[in-house]
Amino acid sequence: MKQKPIVIGVAGGSGSGKTSVARAIHDHFQGGSIMMIEQDYYYKNQSHLTFEERLKQNYDHPFAFDNDLLIEQMQELMNGRPVEKPVYDYVQHTRSNETVPLEPKDVIILEGILVLEDERLRDLMDIKLFVDTDADLRFIRRLTRDITERGRSLDSVVDQYTTIVRPMHNQFIEPTKRYADVIIPIGGENKVAIDIIIAKIQTILEQKDIL
Template identity: 55%
Template sequence: MTGEVLVIGVAGGTGSGKTTLTKALASRFDGDVTVVEHDAYYKSHADLPFEERVKLNFDAPEAFDTDLMVEQINALVAGRGVECPTYDYARHTRAKETVYLPPNKIIIVEGILIFAEKSICDLCDIKLFVDTDADVRILRRLKRDLVDRGRSLESVEAQYLATVKPMHELYVEPSKRQADIIIPEGGTNLVALDMLFHRIERHFAQLQD
């Protein structure tokens, strides 16, 4: 354990339900949770023309500035707020804006590839892997990219076949072995959620003894 601060890692394939699970935890422990998303730490490619940025592999560990993420998680655990980067998915590069993340009792680290990175695994007190069928995940990703991220159907399909699927098989699926708990269907699994709630509540109760 990192002490009074509880660091929870939430991993799983694209569209698996990681965000739903994270929101359920944040809602239960309202005001005590800060969420750190791996996606916010995509490296900046402002030096490349858009046509080149589109071709990059965004589904491999080297696509992320993980060193910065680890540095900022450590700062949060130490009680210091951070200016988290943001990412422009339509332009495929880091945005100029940052978002302030406050320190908190619970730090949730969410991302597809977080368990493929030992430096992130080592920071997590509890490691959760959300496991969902591939057909469900691709439908969710398709809806998200088309509606929320302004992508075209052709670009989503091309990216899925070129990098998302092969990188899932190469990095994401094997990283499941790092998890403490594998949760089918994520935030809709009420039994798993109830167990998690009690585990977290017990942690804070022990701190008060």
């Protein structure tokens, strides 16, 4: 590690396409010194709660995330030291006993609904992106994902969206758009925006003599 890595924050509502944008950037530099860290892995450990209590938690609120651990591990990586990334168990709704070893890289993509909400995280970032997608499209994507990938029922997804996801998006996620350097409409389908971001990253890498 010659110098401080480039940190790219990718935020946006659930189902906005932020993961697709982050993966598109990551895949472009595949084989290079790049990694992607998902904020979802840093949900707080809830092993002290009963399963029923875990089900009632608000996972779209800033307090749901262990940002202290995320920031600590980001700083370790930025200082050239490896970390053990936590793993979140979506079935048990708490942190797993497993961890994933991460080695320092020259480019770190930090992706999640609220990565721009915490000023301490923003201060670590060189480029801040917000993926902006219409609410109806975000809901359809979330509905499809939660039913097919997470075994949720239609009623439970709709109920969670109307009572928690939508109000939390309006209160906490949408306002972080003002911190973004670039707002990307539509998400992963916006090839022009992604190409522009990739070109900017390429320029920074060349200036830092990383490539």
